[in-house]
Amino acid sequence: MGTIKSLNKWANAHTHFSIDIVRIALGLFLFIKGLHFMQNISTLNALFEPIQNIPGGMLLLHYIIPAHFIGGILLVFGLLTRWVIIAQLPILIGAVIINFTGEMNSSNLILAIAVLVVCLWFLVYGSGKHSADYYLKMQQ
Known part of the structure; x- marks a missing residue:
């Protein structure tokens, strides 16, 4: 728990709107997918x-469908971000593996790897200062 608190403190000190826009775009992408x-x-x-x-x-x-659908909505609002990312990781790792075991589609592979890297970033970074998580934490 101490590690998560220290990561949150670091993330809140280094937050920018561009990172929030990337989180929202990731959430919209997963929702649309x-x-x-x-x-x-x-x-x-x-x-x-x-x-x-x-x-x-x-x-x-x-x-897959509910994880993308519900996870995308939660990511847009920045609610339970790390839990949503943990739920997405098996799907994204599976997407990368499917591209190697089945018919290789380079655009799908690049997209799956890019989304996986962004998800790993938000797993470490968290939802940021401009999110429902931060708002609810400040209300305590």
Whole structure:
């Protein structure tokens, strides 16, 4: 817990609106990706073809859409940011692995790696000073 407090103090001292804009853009991207997967479930099924024999594959399909959808909304507001990122990490790591085991699509691979790097940044950085987390913390 002390590590998280020290990271929050550092992040609040070094906060900028540009970092908040990146967090909001990441949240919107994940939300839109969740909507896209909801509307095109066949696309999501096609992505899972290389690993369809893994036990619990259908559970993974039902995990991805709500994690992107709800996680995107929470990231936009900066609420529970680290928890949302932890929920996104298995999906993003899986997206990178799927590009190597299935048909390689370089644009999807670059996008998955970029989102993974940004998520890792926010896992360390947190939600920042201009977020619901910070507002609620100050109300205590």
